Amino acid sequence: MTTSVRRETEQTAAPQFIPPKMPYALDPNTKIRKTTTTAADPNNPKETIVPEFIPPKMPFVAKASWQKSTKGQDSSDKSASVASVKKKTVAKVQDEEDDNKDKEPTFIPPRAPFRGSRKPQQSQAATPRDTVPQFIPPRNPWAQSKHNTRSTESDDQDISQETAIPDADQRAASGDDEVVPAPELLRRDEEVADNEFFDEEDEDDYNPEDFPNLGGSEDDEDGSDDESENTPAGNTSEQASQNSESTDAQGDGSAKNYFGGDFDDEDDANNAPTRLEARGVGKRNILYFTNWGTYGANFQPQNLPVKEITHVLYSFAKVNPKDGTVFSSDSYADTERLYAGDSGGGKNVYGCVKQLYILKKKNRNLKVLLSIGGWNNSPDLATGVSTQDRRKKFISSAIKLITDWGFDGIDVDWEYPANAQEARNYVLLLSDLRKALDQYSKNNKLNYHFMLTVATSAGPANYKVMDLKGMNPWIDAWHLMAYDYAGSWDPTTGHQANVFVSKKNPLSTKLGTDKTINDYLAAGVPPNKILMGMPLYGRSFLNTAGLGKSYSGVGGNSEGTYLYKALPRSGAKATYDADLVASYSYDSKTRELVTYDDLKSGQAKAAYINQRNLGGAFFWEASGDKVGSQSIVSGVKRTLGTLETVNNLLKYPTSAYANIRAGMPS
Numbered sequence: 001m002t003t004s005v006r007r008e009t010e011q012t013a014a015p016q017f018i019p020p021k022m023p024y025a026l027d028p029n030t031k032i033r034k035t036t037t038t039a040a041d042p043n044n045p046k047e048t049i050v051p052e053f054i055p056p057k058m059p060f061v062a063k064a065s066w067q068k069s070t071k072g073q074d075s076s077d078k079s080a081s082v083a084s085v086k087k088k089t090v091a092k093v094q095d096e097e098d099d100n101k102d103k104e105p106t107f108i109p110p111r112a113p114f115r116g117s118r119k120p121q122q123s124q125a126a127t128p129r130d131t132v133p134q135f136i137p138p139r140n141p142w143a144q145s146k147h148n149t150r151s152t153e154s155d156d157q158d159i160s161q162e163t164a165i166p167d168a169d170q171r172a173a174s175g176d177d178e179v180v181p182a183p184e185l186l187r188r189d190e191e192v193a194d195n196e197f198f199d200e201e202d203e204d205d206y207n208p209e210d211f212p213n214l215g216g217s218e219d220d221e222d223g224s225d226d227e228s229e230n231t232p233a234g235n236t237s238e239q240a241s242q243n244s245e246s247t248d249a250q251g252d253g254s255a256k257n258y259f260g261g262d263f264d265d266e267d268d269a270n271n272a273p274t275r276l277e278a279r280g281v282g283k284r285n286i287l288y289f290t291n292w293g294t295y296g297a298n299f300q301p302q303n304l305p306v307k308e309i310t311h312v313l314y315s316f317a318k319v320n321p322k323d324g325t326v327f328s329s330d331s332y333a334d335t336e337r338l339y340a341g342d343s344g345g346g347k348n349v350y351g352c353v354k355q356l357y358i359l360k361k362k363n364r365n366l367k368v369l370l371s372i373g374g375w376n377n378s379p380d381l382a383t384g385v386s387t388q389d390r391r392k393k394f395i396s397s398a399i400k401l402i403t404d405w406g407f408d409g410i411d412v413d414w415e416y417p418a419n420a421q422e423a424r425n426y427v428l429l430l431s432d433l434r435k436a437l438d439q440y441s442k443n444n445k446l447n448y449h450f451m452l453t454v455a456t457s458a459g460p461a462n463y464k465v466m467d468l469k470g471m472n473p474w475i476d477a478w479h480l481m482a483y484d485y486a487g488s489w490d491p492t493t494g495h496q497a498n499v500f501v502s503k504k505n506p507l508s509t510k511l512g513t514d515k516t517i518n519d520y521l522a523a524g525v526p527p528n529k530i531l532m533g534m535p536l537y538g539r540s541f542l543n544t545a546g547l548g549k550s551y552s553g554v555g556g557n558s559e560g561t562y563l564y565k566a567l568p569r570s571g572a573k574a575t576y577d578a579d580l581v582a583s584y585s586y587d588s589k590t591r592e593l594v595t596y597d598d599l600k601s602g603q604a605k606a607a608y609i610n611q612r613n614l615g616g617a618f619f620w621e622a623s624g625d626k627v628g629s630q631s632i633v634s635g636v637k638r639t640l641g642t643l644e645t646v647n648n649l650l651k652y653p654t655s656a657y658a659n660i661r662a663g664m665p666s
Contacts, residue, residue, distance in 0.1 A: 282644030283609065284477070284531060284616030285637045286311040288371065290623070291333040291352060297563075299623035300339070301355035306363045308637045310644050311451075312356065313411050313479075315621070316374040317401065321383035324390030326372055326398040335405075349405070349657035357406045357664050360648045367648045369451055370402050373413035381414050382422055385429045394429065395436045402450070403440065404656045408648050409451030410437070411479065416462040423467045430454070430474040448649045453477040458485070458516045458533075468523040478525060479618050482513040483535040486595065488560045493541040493551050496595045497534065499581035499608060507548035509580060517612065528615045532605060536564045536624030536632060538585075538596025546586060546593065555592050563624040564632065567596055576600040581608065602632040606639035616640060 287309045293299045304312060318329045328334045337351040338344055348354075356368050373381040385391045398410055410433065417423045430452065437450040454471065456478050457463045472478075486494030494508045501512040513532065520530060540555035540562060554560025568574040568585035569592065576583045576598070583601040585594045597605070609617060617636050619625070625633050637643065655661045 282642045283640040284311060284618075284644050285309045285633065285640060286313060286479070286531060286616065286618035287633060288313045288315050288619065288621040290315045290621050291330045293621065293623040294333050294337070294352065297623040301352050301359060302339075304359065304622060305625075305631070305633055306359055306366050308631075308634045310365060310616075310646075311367045311369060311408075311618075312359075312622075313369050313371045313618070314352065314356065314407070315371040316377060316413065317370055317372045317398075318377050319372065319381045319384035319394065321380040324384040324387075324393035324397070326394055326401055328401070329377075346659075347657060348659040353405045354659070354664070357650075357660060360406070360408075361650060361664060364647045365643075365645050367408040367451065367646070368406075369409040369411045369453065370398070370405070370407050371411040371413050371455070372398060373415065373455075375415050378413070378415045381412075382417070382425075385425050386422075388428075391425070391429050391432060395433050398433070399436060399440055403652050403654055404660070406650070406652050406655065406660045409453070409476075411453045411455060413455035415455070416457050417466055419465065423465055423470075427467050427470040427474075430471055434474040444653055446649065446651060450649075451476045453479055455479045455481055455533075458482045458511060458513065460516075460519070463516075463519070468520065468525055472525050472529070476529070477615055478520065478530050479533060480513075480516065480520070480530055481533045481620070482516065483533055483597075483620070484539070485509070485511040487539050488554045491550065493544050493547055493549055493593050494595070495547065495577075495580060495582040495584065496539045497582065497597055497601075498577075499605060500579065502580055505548045509582075514608075517614070527613045530614050531616045531618050532609055532614060533618050533620060534597050534602055534605060534632065534636070536597075536619050536621060537561045538564065538567050538594040541593045541595075543591050544593050545591070547584065547595075551593070555594070562594060562596075564596055564598070565624060565626045567594060567598070569594065574598065578604070581605060597632060599630050599632055599635045603635045603639045606636040609640065616644070 289312050335349050335351045483497040486496045492507050498509050499513045501509040540560045541551040542553040544551035556562040572585040572587040574585045581604045583598045
């Protein structure tokens with residue numbers, strides 16, 4: 001019955017409302033008398049009347065009007081009234097299509113947020129709460145031995161020189177609003193290819209209500225219950241075939257897609273199933289890129305050697321120690337700085353974030369991760385994830401940041417957990433972060449695996465505190481910082497990034513990467529998850545007779561470092577030690593020793609990576625490399641051989657920035 005019909009009914013007689021029978025409802029016209037006695041006067045019971053039962057009002061029932069219209073009528077009058085109402089009702093309904101003046105909109109209850117389909121409940125014995133997904137390595141078993149690692153990653157403002165970040169007034173005065181990259185560093189774009197990630201899900205301990213802002217986008221209203229394909233990583237030969245076929249997937253022709261991007265929908269990584277990362281073929285070649293490097297070093301996103309790498313780790317985001325919120329460390333460099341072609345204004349993002357997205361569109365195999373923490377910011381990170389509430393805030397804010405910026409994952413750089421409790425907090429953070437990333441992808445129907453990696457120590461004093469076995473199931477890669485083995489903090493000189501240790505001169509090799517990797521393998525970390533880090537800088541020792549000797553002072557900047565592109569120093573002799581897989585230079589006149597990686601040691605390390613079936617290499621940091629034939633990044637890539645090909649993500653429906661949501665249209 002429509003609203004107009006109900007109004008007509010109120011003006012005339014209507015059928016008598018008969019309230020539904022309720023188990024406790026008595027006749028409302030019957031007064032109930034109840035006899036009670038009191039302890040003071042048990043012989044004189046008192047009689048009270050229970051309040052009359054008033055049935056609850058039900059929608060669309062005009063009880064008061066009915067009582068007024070039928071009061072004093074006998075049954076025959078009531079029948080006549082009913083007949084009259086029926087006739088008027090039929091006539092009203094027939095004319096309803098032509099009479100829209102009194103219509104009221106029909107109330108439609110709002111659709112609940114899409115949370116994905118619910119999985120059938122399993123018995124507690126079948127899935128205990130502390131069970132984690134088992135990692136199935138895609139390669140054959142490997143030999144394992146023992147030892148552990150230490151590494152220190154410096155995130156100082158510029159390794160080559162002290163650089164002050166200009167404030168807004170200084171930038172305006174200097175006309176630095178528009179940035180042009182150093183021309184000698186410009187690289188051509190990289191051809192791209194297509195691939196998939198594989199994943200095993202485990203949501204036993206994950207509660208989506210803990211992360212309310214990770215819900216689906218506003219466009220996600222169809223309530224679909226489809227789940228992503230959930231296939232374990234097993235048949236690596238099939239994966240390799242898929243990877244090989246996908247290499248030729250991208251052609252020269254590309255059309256505007258439905259949200260303004262310049263790429264083929266069929267070549268979109270978002271069509272690939274979401275699975276826990278397990279690569280079939282190919283190595284990763286990863287480059288850390290810092291926001292402060294865009295100032296003094298003038299190394300811009302356009303200078304990145306995208307043809308030589310698979311991932312960029314954008315560094316660093318900070319953590320608020322009070323509540324765990326992850327936030328930009330330099331909003332000007334990250335999102336505000338104007339590059340050539342930028343007009344500014346609007347609800348758009350600029351800065352490095354926009355430039356990195358443009359690089360992703362042109363190079364579909366290039367993934368960008370946000371690195372959170374770093375050496376200077378790690379104390380705040382440790383405090384910011386010390387409680388469950390802070391970890392929830394860390395997770396929700398970190399995911400919002402990468403999906404606002406159009407990134408492909410998160411790299412956590414905690415240097416380093418200091419005790420068992422912090423090690424436990426690290427595991428809890430990674431497990432919940434992994435589940436939240438998967439939930440965001442599912443809620444927004446992205447069908448994409450957001451990466452989660454960690455930068456990890458090569459020093460036994462640090463990694464022996466960590467729960468390597470507990471962390472491993474939740475992350476895609478361990479970025480082993482296999483450098484800073486020696487420096488200004490040591491009493492004697494030494495190699496800073498050697499693979500093997502020296503028996504003849506033990507003071508020159510305080511640590512060794514090979515021994516560290518053996519310890520990680522013994523702890524249960526698969527070799528293809530370990531990426532060996534290489535420094536693109538050298539550490540200097542002054543007034544020394546050589547390796548393993550005393551020294552006095554350091555050269556270079558205040559940290560005692562030079563960028564690799566400034567090495568070897570004029571007058572110094574460069575030497576490569578094949579037994580240790582380490583390089584250094586020494587100037588006998590100035591008595592300065594610099595330990596660093598060069599092209600020879602870098603390519604030898606790449607051969608070691610292949611021999612040990614490691615996952616690949618990464619470099620700290622982008623502004624330090626040479627251009628041309630002496631580039632370590634390019635040389636390592638050539639030795640590694642085939643690089644991993646996995647398409648990046650370009651669809652970010654929940655981004656706070658209009659140009660990211662639109663796919664950065666030209």
